[in-house]
Amino acid sequence: MDAQTVDLSIEARDVAGRIHDLRDYLDLLAGHGQCITWPEAVMPEPDIRKIVVAASRDAMMGPAILFDKIRGYPGKRLVVGVHGSFSNIALLLGHQKGAGIKELFYEIIGRWRSDYPLIERVKPEDAAVNENRVESGINLYNLLPLYRINDMDGGFYIAKANIVSRDPRDPDDFDKQNVGIYRIQVQGPDRFTLLSVPSHDMARQIRMAEEDDVPLKIAVMIGNHPAMAMFAATPVNYDESEFAYASQMMGSPIQLTTSGNGMDVLAGSEMVIEAQLMNNQRCLEGPFGEFPGSYSGIRHVPLFEVTAVSHRTDPIFESIYIGKGWTEHDTLIGLNTCAPIYSQLKENFPEVVAVNALYQHGLTGIISVKNRFAGFAKSVAMRALGTPHGLMYLKNLIMVDDDVDPFDLNQVMWALSTRTRASDIIVIPNMPMVLIDPAAEIPGKGHRLIIDATSFMPPDPIGGDAKIVSPPSGDEIDDLAKYVQRLQREAENK
């Protein structure tokens, strides 16, 4: 491999080389008991919702669920929860099932910002996604086992697609191609609305197309290489390619082909829906149960017309459950929310040890830092609020010492209990806030909370007498913990 790529472990390299698409990943998961085919027939509602919520309760070990007996959709396949637990993410990264979150965090950090894109081109006629093509009589209900994710959603959503679009003013520039996850509500057999945050790339492209009255073509990729869903949601600059970034993070090539409407798409996707913006047309969209665990409202949202669909034979519709946490959404984007905050903080403060921003896309964050003097952690917290993600999302910040694993909530609660004084809490009123925060008095504005739960340092006179017990720790204890679990399993199986 090229020297510019990241230095992967043998296991990680092996996994990266084996996984080219969703099917390869499902095979890997199934081999470890992390993808289950649901044995019974299910109704689209409410059975699917109930089963996937039950499966996603276990954030560490929950499996993906594949449904192939959905009433009224004979022969169609649906998979939910592919990125639904940290064990599933661990296997993708070449770690053991059950690996600790902190271990996975450092794996992501180790891969962060390698800068060499690994792209393999596949001719359209050789691409698996082009095994079947529909150009007339398109009915999305005939192609996908669509269903209502939460019971008060306004319709049936395609909620885990990666959408490719090109700058309508510069359609030949590969790097100005945008890949993002946007929620899609089906509005008819060949119509859908696509919701984008007004400041995001897609919204910018919609405005450009309508202002110039030029076509905006998009490709909706469903059932993708697992790295795409994980890393396309990570904010990269407008002129960086998400494809390149996903391939760097995986450390192995991503296979691209060209869709019928000229977009670069993954050659091994289960389905690619080609569509075009219906300029200036809007349609009511929502509500939709969103990641903070509350419904969005109804809005007028841009409408698209489906122009063609390519799909693999017996395609698998990959979907996600989103709602009140913990859900697959939290696992899917969690580590990639932590990584940029960590690397940006680290530039100014090498004392930062780890960042846990797993909760509701970082509405609550826990940062562990090597304390230098009294109040130091508060300054680090202020800097975190100034990072690009912190600016809108980091609402509640808990600062802990470097002897506390921010991913282990029992340890965090220990720090809160023993190292926090009520006067170590800071509220910064009337700050910018992501629109979706359900606790906002006014959407877009909110208060920030910093809890300094780090130890007391000079010149602070308090707490100097507290001598901390040092229980044994490190690799030896980690190995012993695993050994205890193994003995437990063996005892159970006797």
Next chain:
Amino acid sequence: MSCPRCRSSEEHLRTEYQGREGDEIIWTVYYCKRCSFTWRDSEPAESIEHGKREASFRADPDHPEKYKQNIPPAAE
């Protein structure tokens, strides 16, 4: 039949798809052209019966100005 969300009458509804197993129709999906609600007639009553839906989840297509624009159309 009327829309479970806005009570629009049958003429505003469209049949999207019928889920079949052999000759048997298992369910039918409908769409309301006025409020965009989509539903399957096999869903639990809390989702598809107007009287059982919470009032805050109804829609009022007679007053579209109640609903915000995600991205306002350029030609307006």
